[in-house]
Amino acid sequence: MPNERPASAEANPLRRLSLDQLRLRTSMKWRTYPEDVLPLWVAEMDVPLAEPVARAVLDAIAIGDTGYPTGTAYAEALAEFAGKRWNWDGLAVERTAIVPDVMLGIVEMVKLVSGPGDAVVVNCPVYPPFYQFIRNMDRHVVEAPLGQEGRIDFAALDVAFERVMGRGGRGVYLLCSPHNPTGTLHTAAELADVAALARTYGVRVVADEIHAPIVASGAAFVPYLSVPGAQDGLSLMSASKAWNLAGLKAALAVAGPEAAEDLARLPEEVSHGPSHVGVIAHTAALRDGGDWLDALLAGLDDNRRLLAELLAEHLPAVSYQPAQATYLAWLDCRELGLGDDPAAVLLERGRVAVSSGMHFGTGGAGFIRVNLATSPELIIEAVRRMADVLP
Template identity: 70%
Template sequence: MSDDCVPGARVPDVPASGAPASGAPASGEEGNPLRRLSLAELRRRTSAKWRTYPPDVLPLWVAEMDAMPAGAVTRALTAALALGDTGYPWGPGYAEAWDSFARKRWGWDGVAPERTATVADVMRGSVEMLKLVTGPGDAVVVSPPVYPPFYGFVEHEDRRVVEAPLGEDGRLRASALEAAFRRATAGGRRAAYLLCNPHNPTGTVHTRAELTAVAELANAYGIRVVADEIHAPLVLPGAQYVPYLSVPGAEDAFCLLSASKAWNLAGLKAAVAVAGPAAADDLARLPQIVSHGPSHLGVVAHTAALRDGGDWLDALLPALDDNRRLLGELLERHLPEIRYLRPEGTYLAWLDCRALGLGDDPAAVFLERGRVALSGGLPFGTGGAGHVRLNFAASPEVLTEAVRRMAAAVGR
């Protein structure tokens, strides 16, 4: 099947910016990373984004970017393979790279390498932190709509999920958190809060005031906070990332960091768990076997990205900002019924499609009628029905065609 199964729907299989067909930038690391590959080149990929659906579908669902890796990453991996350096990870280099990056980018000195542990990935690492401070049957609070694995991983570890839903504006609500914290700790049980900062799927970047309120409530109810901050480097103009561990009262919390989302390295597994000063003794109880999870090549790639991939990230962020704006314009023009919660970070857009009358799962309609794959909202928990999540880390041409197909799917 071809890309023009919907009339007029073909996307040209040429690099949108005139870059070489190899995907390499014309010079250095400059240029929009999302405009270096043609659709034909992208369809040669064998990852989940490109192989889950038939080739006539435009995939804007799973969190993979349509970009080549940063040159620093490619060079580091090529050198490692040339040496046969494909063994087990070792040493503090990854944590040290995060420490340096955080100081330069955010002016934050909280990634103290002596209070870190390298883990397989952010989700697995989050679960390991939760296991340090809760037991079977204890509650873990989440704020839906939220990344679906928060539910699956927590429940798989025999913990109870208690919801503290976001407001209609996609922001944390102190009243909902307090009610959830009260339920979670009823009967004197231990409990934790799995925070998503920046938030997936809404793209909300929590403010210092909001996070300080979280810490105050957590301390009042004896809740331990584990912050998934995988999207931290992907904060867009107009917002500012605030590390949860940097706010007053968060000293006994944990955060999880990884270069995987910002540099498109999901297939190269590695993450760092960081303990606040008052959580260092808890982190010291982490079984040594947990450190066997990360990939050595993942650590090599992530470390190179953090140390030498800043120019690539600096080129990506304005491209995402442009796409964020373009998506809003396209929806206003073609699908004005959709409520677009403009993301402050990530490359994910949370779209309220309820006014279109497509039922609880509009993603199924857009896939069947428009051949566009989006993430359905139901698995994101309370607030997900009637919504879809759209990944706008694609070329402007692909993004434009996807919205055109979505509009055609509902007769627009």
């Protein structure tokens, strides 16, 4: 059942930093484009660190605790978080492994359950690095396009699984849950159907669940490994998106009961990649950052409503369905007459940087992805600039 969030005493973190303060940052979001460009593209949030996270990092630095990661504190914190937030008590600490980040964790999980030349199924349009990392592993991408309203099209998925397994070898389904860029939350029934179909064909499921903590009010995330039939699945989870910790690298691979032996074959050297300070930060976020997260989620609810109102007033030709999860907005700009890549036009003429739908695979032409994890003032200015591009 969807969980309503209690009112948080925390201030909205999306309203804490000015544009001048944000431009002091040296990360990709703020240094890729000139200063006259509003950056609403890459998945970084315009927020200060949650106080419990900042305190944990500073405490570690104060005592020189900057060595190599070890132990199960991160997994224990995630298991506790999963029980509270998702009503899931099935995350077994002994079936987890620390990995450098979610995408590198996906690479390692795919390697465990497939070989060079095998195929990986994705639901397009989808997070662009899926394509890049899969191909760099010498695997083939097979697309199963999303259906109406961004939901899994099981007829397309069936065709993709049949094609993959008909090639011989092994097949993997890289499930994006919640889905990036659409923000779709897969239901328990849909995920159970995924598990059943995957078992029918002998396809292994690897779930990218990095956006799991970021849900709209009244919505509920369902972990893939919690549904019937998913016992042989593998999941990647992290606190990085929900608490803006991409620069403090760490993530967890989680195995279902029937995938424990697969995870046990993970090379020992993979555990050398995560940041020890990152593990400390992620653990603190999951254990003590709940109030901050609730304030963030409330702010994101407000920003989704704001964007819908602004588009209706200034860009009514743009189709937008507020997402159930993530802090991303997937906008259909095909009626604007800006061609297949409206992001390029908006950057050149409007000085707004958004993600081009062209990079998300089949179905992305004419779309843009907008990062809503910023202040309302920047969203207002971005829509104004976008509207000014039109004749």
